Each structure stands twice: as C-alpha cells, then as structure tokens.
Amino acid sequence: MRLLTILFFIFSALGADDFIEKRDYAKLLYSNPRSIGCNKCHGEDGKGMIIAYIRKKEEIRQVSAPPIDNVTKAAFFKALNSPKDIMPKYSLTNEEMEILYKYVTRRLN
Numbered sequence: 001m002r003l004l005t006i007l008f009f010i011f012s013a014l015g016a017d018d019f020i021e022k023r024d025y026a027k028l029l030y031s032n033p034r035s036i037g038c039n040k041c042h043g044e045d046g047k048g049m050i051i052a053y054i055r056k057k058e059e060i061r062q063v064s065a066p067p068i069d070n071v072t073k074a075a076f077f078k079a080l081n082s083p084k085d086i087m088p089k090y091s092l093t094n095e096e097m098e099i100l101y102k103y104v105t106r107r108l109n
C-alpha cells in the first residue's frame, strides 16, 4: 500500500513535468522558430502589435501584425504555409505548427 502511494506520487510528478515541458517548449518555439520570433511581431501573448511607423512624404503609415490568439486552425496553418505581406516564411513541421497553434490559442494543457 505504501509502495502504491509512493508510485502514485512519482507518476503524478512525471505528469506535471510533461505539462510544464510542453508549454515551455511551445513558448521557446514561439520566440525562436529557427528564424525571427513570432513574439517580435504578434506580441508575447499573440494579441498583435504595432511594429513600426513608416513616413511616406506627408503620410505616416502604421505597420502592424494582427492578433493571432483567436484564429481558426485553418487560418493559422494557411498563414504559416503561405504567408502574406511582411509575415516571414517558416519551415515548421506540422507537429510544430500544431503545438504553436495550441500555445497561441491557449489550448495547451
């Protein structure tokens, strides 16, 4: 009985580790996806942000990245597979895109 209790604690501790590792891994990938980090344009929390202001003659234009914390999975994969505008092209595997999607849309648990 005592051994079972000990085993239970060991296994639950392992489970907790796995949970933390996945989130940490996803966070790392988000800020360093083998190229410029998503956080640099979409913000740490994926809520989007203003990247720069460009002055063209008298006009001041704002360059920004949209929020990505509430997009559909299809839109997320589409954006990564065929990026538009200043969004860079990444070489991420499906597994990496999947975990990034879950991380950004707070589905990772």
Ligand code: HEC
Binding pocket: 030, 033, 036, 037, 038, 039, 040, 041, 042, 064, 065, 066, 067, 068, 071, 075, 076, 077, 079, 080, 084, 085, 086, 087, 088, 090, 100
């Ligand atoms: C240099 C800035 C920049 C970086 C870095 C960047 N993005 Fe983007 N991203 C953009 C811009 C700008 C758009 C809007 C493009 C457009 O007009 O459709 C966009 C669009 C998106 C969209 C589509 C949003 C929608 O509403 O459909 C997703 C999803 C997305 N980015 C995810 C990511 C992820 C994940 C990363 C990291 C792997 C990343 N982006 C890195 C600038 C960036």
